[in-house]
Amino acid sequence: MxxxxxxxxxxxxxxxxxxxxxxxxxxxxxxxxxxxxxxxxxxxxxxxxxxxxxxxxxxxxxxxxxxxxxxxxxxxxxxxxxxxxxxxxxxxxxxxxxxxxxxxxxxxxxxxxxxxxxxxxxxxxxxxxxxxxxxxxxxxxxxxxxxxxxxxxxxxxLPAPPKAVLCIAKPDINVSTKFVYENLHIETVKDHPDIDGMVQAIREGDLRGITDRMANVLETVTVKEYPIIQEIKKKMLESGAENALMSGSGPTVFGVFTEEAGASEAMERIRKEKLAQQVFVTEFVNM
Missing domain, CATH: 3.30.230.10 (Ribosomal Protein S5; domain 2)
Known part of the structure; x- marks a missing residue:
């Protein structure tokens, strides 16, 4: 070959x-x-x-x-x-x-x-x-x-999660992972994600159980520095997302939807309001 x-x-x-x-x-x-x-x-x-x-x-x-x-x-x-x-x-x-x-x-x-x-x-x-x-x-x-x-x-x-539609939006900013971790004071973070609960919800095929537990402690740094992330989350929730979250150290935001119409509406709103140009409607992929 x-x-x-x-x-x-x-x-x-x-x-x-x-x-x-x-x-x-x-x-x-x-x-x-x-x-x-x-x-x-x-x-x-x-x-x-x-x-x-x-x-x-x-x-x-x-x-x-x-x-x-x-x-x-x-x-x-x-x-x-x-x-x-x-x-x-x-x-x-x-x-x-x-x-x-x-x-x-x-x-x-x-x-x-x-x-x-x-x-x-x-x-x-x-x-x-x-x-x-x-x-x-x-x-x-x-x-x-x-x-x-x-x-x-x-x-x-883990097993594949239940089928869902995703809207993924990356605002026109670049976030340094090094900056985020250096400015994360983990000892002051009071609310930690229920990762064990999420794993259990995935094993049970419970989409709502997964979305209710979506959380990211790095938002405590990145959202404060870049409020546009919160604006994008808000637009996704207004369009019917079960929940929306920043991925990794950011700035990409994703919303989880049960219907493609809601994800497409979120994509159009985010583009129209110029919150992000790189916006996708996609889904979970399991190898």
Whole structure:
């Protein structure tokens, strides 16, 4: 095989709690992660030597500043791959959005190079290597619905949630994950998400039980800094969302709807009021 293609799906956090800050600066988290139907497209081609990354977005780096490059470099060195690789990225997931866009692209590299070079990695091996690239990479390698603990690398697969329609909106701002975590004073947070309750609701197939427990402690930092996030949440709720939440460290907001009409109405209202131009109607995706 000389060429292969791979989709890299975005994620949202149905619930996100931060438990404590480690001495090394990482945070212990407890989250419910969910793949959604927005994806980047990656093409992998063998070349004589080296690693070449190309993208259709000028603002993205194509060197070691890109997780795609770093994942390819890691695998090339670990498996002593003598040939080179060209990786072409078509970017559809919003950038710096709290949707693991970079991590899911890196995860696709593990899958793509595993196929292209017959590396015979199982998922456990890919996840163990993936965490060296980033905390979200092991989940993105796995995909679907999962409870995520530790720094994000301790994963428990969960059943798919009930069918729902999502409106996802990324306002025209970029949020630094580093800034959000540095300004999160977890000892002052009084309300923590009921992650265990949400996991139980997922196991029971109870959509309302899931949406009633949607919460994200990082909103305490990001919403205060960027009030537009709260405005988008409000529009989604007014359009009939069961609930709406910021994903990850933001600024992307998603609303969970039982009917496509409500999600489409929210998308139109958000665009019309110029709260966000990158707005999608999609659904949960389970691998």
């Amino acid at each position: 000389e060429k292969t293609e791979r989709r890299a799906y975005a994620k949202i956090n149905l619930g996100l709690d931060v438990l404590r800050r480690r001495e090394n600066g990482y945070h212990d988290v407890k989250m419910v992660m969910q793949t959604v139907g927005i994806y980047d497209e990656l093409t992998f081609e063998k070349i004589k030597e080296g690693i070449i990354v190309t993208t259709d977005k000028e603002e993205l780096p194509t060197d070691k500043g890109n997780l795609i490059y770093r994942a390819a470099e890691l695998l090339t060195e670990k498996y002593q791959i003598r040939e080179g690789i060209r990786i072409s990225l078509k970017k559809n997931i919003p950038i710096a959005a709290g949707m693991a866009g970079g991590s899911t692209d890196a995860a696709a590299v593990f899958h793509g190079m595993n196929t292209l070079f017959n590396l015979h990695m199982d998922e456990k091996t890919m996840r163990e290597e993936g965490v060296k690239i980033g905390a979200d990479v092991p989940y993105c390698i796995m995909g679907g619905t999962a409870l995520s603990e530790g720094i994000g690398e301790v994963l428990t697969a």
